[in-house]
Amino acid sequence: MININEIEKAAEKIRKAKYGIAFTGAGISVESGIPPFRGENGLWNKYDPIFLEIEYFRKKPLQSWKKIKEIFYDNLIKAEPNKAHIVLAKMCKRELIESVITQNIDNLHQKAGSKYVYELHGTYKQLVCTECSSEYDISFADLNFLPPTCYICKGILKPDMVFFNEPIPLFAKNRSFAEAKKCDLFLIIGTDAEVFPANSIPIAAKETGATIIEINIKESHFTNTITDIFLKGKATEVMTKLGELLYLD
Numbered sequence: 001m002i003n004i005n006e007i008e009k010a011a012e013k014i015r016k017a018k019y020g021i022a023f024t025g026a027g028i029s030v031e032s033g034i035p036p037f038r039g040e041n042g043l044w045n046k047y048d049p050i051f052l053e054i055e056y057f058r059k060k061p062l063q064s065w066k067k068i069k070e071i072f073y074d075n076l077i078k079a080e081p082n083k084a085h086i087v088l089a090k091m092c093k094r095e096l097i098e099s100v101i102t103q104n105i106d107n108l109h110q111k112a113g114s115k116y117v118y119e120l121h122g123t124y125k126q127l128v129c130t131e132c133s134s135e136y137d138i139s140f141a142d143l144n145f146l147p148p149t150c151y152i153c154k155g156i157l158k159p160d161m162v163f164f165n166e167p168i169p170l171f172a173k174n175r176s177f178a179e180a181k182k183c184d185l186f187l188i189i190g191t192d193a194e195v196f197p198a199n200s201i202p203i204a205a206k207e208t209g210a211t212i213i214e215i216n217i218k219e220s221h222f223t224n225t226i227t228d229i230f231l232k233g234k235a236t237e238v239m240t241k242l243g244e245l246l247y248l249d
């Protein structure tokens, strides 16, 4: 059950903010049919996460690719933005939110129309050659033949998403911290952000003095530590109500 009073309070903060930022995780895309990693219906209840470890990928690219294709590519290519992505894109268009920092690799913020998106964990949409670093849009790859290989050097292509034990892309990381240190409003949607350094970005915003608004179906470790307004509920329900209160339609 969503709390209208709290959503009204949040809408007022968003309206008055000078520089608002959004920070999203797997939870915003659950209602687009993409399961999160953790939790009741999380991927790690069904699969061994080893296939996303970079050392495993290097040693056994075919085995890793088979799982990656089944879990990500067969679904993500068909996934569409839901109401939460769409309302957020409208907030961006109206400059209520200046940029979106996401841990997601699903490209749904861009598909919904958000312009400035910093992808902390990369994207499924691009493949990169493990030998010569050539980059390819996914539309150029034929995933019926695994592992996909580079047209130039025949090296194995890897999804341009951050595997376990790989560093975060420097540009996205630096931009995200710069945005967090600049903002006066920080909207967290659907994330436990248990991994470093993603989990320290909301803290950087809090230390700057930003108001932290959090949307989640359950409390996260931010809720009782840095969150000022907690909006309990599904991302689509809460964002739809926020969109109405901000006259975004």
Ligand code: NAD
Residues within 6 Å of the ligand: 024, 025, 026, 027, 028, 029, 030, 031, 034, 035, 036, 037, 038, 039, 042, 103, 104, 105, 106, 121, 189, 190, 191, 192, 193, 194, 195, 215, 216, 217, 218, 220, 233, 234, 235, 236
């Ligand atoms: P997570 O799986 O650890 O947690 C998901 C969070 O979303 C939880 O806090 C959960 O309570 C919340 N949630 C679930 N359903 C929700 C809903 N309908 N509305 C609002 N909140 C909801 O995910 P995470 O914290 O984002 O981080 C783990 C990693 O998962 C990230 O690195 C990310 O790359 C990766 N991931 C991304 C995708 C994607 O691109 N869509 C999917 C799975 C995992």
